[in-house]
Amino acid sequence: MTMDFAEHMTVDGLVYSTHTFAIEPYRKSLPSPPRFNPWPGCSNGYRPTWEIRECGHERxxxxxxxxxxAGLPLLLPNATLPLAATWFSGIIRGVRGERRRTGYPPRDIYPDEIYVEIAAGRVVREWLLDLRAVPDQTEEEWRQSVPSFLWKFYPRPAPG
Incomplete structure (x- = not known):
């Protein structure tokens, strides 16, 4: 996959960029997944937008x-938007602000980051990180300052 533009996800009125591509698990599960014509910055040929919203008593x-x-009916016949993403389970990382590289080995961080854990389209947990004041840190200092489940978003480079 080429480097695609981020999809957008709105949470509590704030727009975050995400590279999770939450519709891909559904598209790939279809017996004959539709193919879309790619364009520069969009190798899969489509670009959904997302929102975390209160629906009943849950987000x-x-x-x-x-x-x-015109591509939506090819992927989801008879669907109307907004559509609950019941096919998606996982953690979505959303970022806002200007990218900064920090620490050694360097990793990308943003002033505002959100991690949203989703189970069958429903929000299970959310973490908001304000990283504006985060100084350059070694890898070990950084790992001690965030929950271990976030480590997979910043993998250790291969030794050597």
Whole structure:
């Protein structure tokens, strides 16, 4: 996969960039997944937009847009937006602000990051990180300052 532009996810009125591509598990599960014409910065040929919204008594991941609009019926016949992303389970990392490289080995961080754990489209947990004041840190200092489940988002480089 080439480096694609980020998809956008709105949480509590703030727009985050994410590279999770939450519709891919659904598309790949289809017996004959539709193929879309790629364009520069979008190798899969479509670009959904997302929102975390209160639905009843729980927060839900919703697909609120799909570009190109004509492609949505190919992927999800008879679907209307907004659509609960019930096919998706996992953690979505969203970022806001200007990228900064810090520590050694260097890793990318952003002033504002959000991690949203989703189970069948429903929000299980959310973590907001304010990283504006984070100084350069060694890998070990950084690992001691965040929960271990986040480590997989910043993998250790191979030794050597």
């Amino acid at each position: 839900t991941l919703l697909m609120i847009g799909f570009h190109p609009e």
